[in-house]
Amino acid sequence: MSDYPLIDLKGQFLIDLEYYLKTERQLAQRTINKAIQRFRKPIKIAVAEGYLDKDPFMLIKFKGVKTEVVFLSPGELASLEKHEFAQSSLQFVQDLFVFCCCTGLPYNELMNFKHSSTIEGFDDNLWIKMKRMKTSKELSIPLLPKALKILENYNNEDNVFPRISFVESAGLNHHNYNSTKQTVEYAADLLSISRSSLDATIWYYISSKNIVNHQSTHLKIQF
Numbered sequence: 001m002s003d004y005p006l007i008d009l010k011g012q013f014l015i016d017l018e019y020y021l022k023t024e025r026q027l028a029q030r031t032i033n034k035a036i037q038r039f040r041k042p043i044k045i046a047v048a049e050g051y052l053d054k055d056p057f058m059l060i061k062f063k064g065v066k067t068e069v070v071f072l073s074p075g076e077l078a079s080l081e082k083h084e085f086a087q088s089s090l091q092f093v094q095d096l097f098v099f100c101c102c103t104g105l106p107y108n109e110l111m112n113f114k115h116s117s118t119i120e121g122f123d124d125n126l127w128i129k130m131k132r133m134k135t136s137k138e139l140s141i142p143l144l145p146k147a148l149k150i151l152e153n154y155n156n157e158d159n160v161f162p163r164i165s166f167v168e169s170a171g172l173n174h175h176n177y178n179s180t181k182q183t184v185e186y187a188a189d190l191l192s193i194s195r196s197s198l199d200a201t202i203w204y205y206i207s208s209k210n211i212v213n214h215q216s217t218h219l220k221i222q223f
Contacts, residue, residue: 006043006046006051006052007052009043009052009056009057010056011056011057011059011060013056013057014036014039014040014057014060015060017036017039018032018036018062021035028065029062029063029065030065032062033062033064033065036062040055040057043055043056043057072101077098077101080094080097080098081094081098081146092161095150095153095154095161096110096161098146098147098150099147099150099151099161102143102144102146102147102150103128103141103143103144103147104141105128105139105141106132106134108133108134109130109132109133109139110161111159111161111163112130112133112159113128113130113159113160113161114158114159114160115151115160117129117130118143121140121142123142125142125143126142126143126148127140127141127142127143128140128141128142128143
């Protein structure tokens, strides 16, 4: 494919691109929107740097995709709480999920939650007091009886909940990066966790096994 001059770009180009991705590549609308978003970024840079007088796609908008959020009913959550898993790793995930439901803690805060983050509140009950990593806002959350019961099972000195390697606990073959990556990304989609974070987790896990010589500190993220 030959280069396409920036000056020749018109709004119709983006419309044709969407049609191509939808009909030829058989992509879903959400994936198309993400691809177009990435395509438009260098165009905006070209405008900012003076290579283009204006954004040729300024008036082009595509249909958004509404995400349907599915919640567990109280009965479904109660069934999950009562279920006893044979594998300890699944039992651990069950504790994490139920604790999140009882406290509303995001995942990062959950895995960095320490016993020192609990204080006695104005009602003489225990509360979680910590900062949200993403926004630096203070979190004040009452600890309900179910959450307290879960905490009784974890007496770690550092973080309350131990950090586990998803790859290792799932029994995946760390010699096969692509297979592991696809499996974990599928899990990320189910759990609504960033794929890039889990991808970095895999690289960290593999490098720790001396399979690849890649020890960049920014990839040392544990799941």
